[in-house]
Amino acid sequence: MQSSQSSSAQSHLPSRSPQNDKAQLVLIPDRIDVEEESRLYDELEEDEDVNESFALQSSPGPPSIYSRDIWLGDHVGQSAVFSRDVRISGWTSVGDQLGGAFIVYDCAIRTKEGITIHAHKRFNDFVELYHTLKHTLPRHLLHFIPPLPPKSPFARYRPAFLDHRRRQLQSWLSVVLLHPEIGACQAVRHWVLD
Incomplete structure (x- = not known):
């Protein structure tokens, strides 16, 4: 049954002849002009060097690792x-x-200039910053402030709990300080430098 279907399907295909194949073939010359290829390659390199030097002069920052045309700025x-x-x-x-x-948590905050500021903060200091941000930031930024980790009066001196809270506070502080608008507000700067 399958053989009759495949033979009938093949009968509807256009027949291939050597005359039809020649029209689609592109013949490559037997020899390559090495001097012409070298000249073309040099021209491409020069164009690329000019584009790179222009991009370096007009770029606002370091190049992206993904593309020569996209700049991080x-x-x-x-x-x-x-x-x-x-x-x-x-x-x-x-x-x-x-x-x-x-x-007391040791918050190591590295600035754009490469200076590391060590701010020693209690959990209550994080709570104070949280409430200050909630009351002073514009309404459209409030949803960017994540909730603080919960208090736990019975486990607050256990090393496992404190290490877990340290990681949670680090995530919270990173979201706040590295946000382009929240991290630039006066309340954050005051909190870090106080």
């Missing part, structure tokens, strides 16, 4: 954010647990 404007990287490198307990100890 394209379509971004100048950001007023002063920080480039945010890390909470650790935490320490201040005082004794019976007499009112508290935890």
Whole structure:
């Protein structure tokens, strides 16, 4: 059954003849003109060098790793954010647990200029920044502020809990400080430098 279908399908195909194939063939000469190829290659290289030097002169920043034509400064404007990287490198307990100890987090904030600022902040300082931002930022920016990690009075001195909270606070602080508008606001600058 299949053989009869395939033979009938083949009968509807146009027949191929050597005369039809010659019209579609492009003949390549037996020899290559090496001098002509070298000249064309040199012209292409010169054009590329001119384009690169023009791009280097008119570019606003370093080239992208993905393309020679796209620059990292394209379509971004100048950001007023002063920080480039945010890390909470650790935490320490201040005082004794019976007499009112508290935890201090070491926030290492690297600026655009490459200076690292170490801000030592308690969890209450993060809460204060959160509420300040909620009350002072324009309404359209409020949804960019993530919620803070919850308080846990019973586990607040356990190392596993503190390390987990450190990572959560680092993520929260990164979102706030590296946002192009929120990270440039006066409340954030005051919080970092206070």
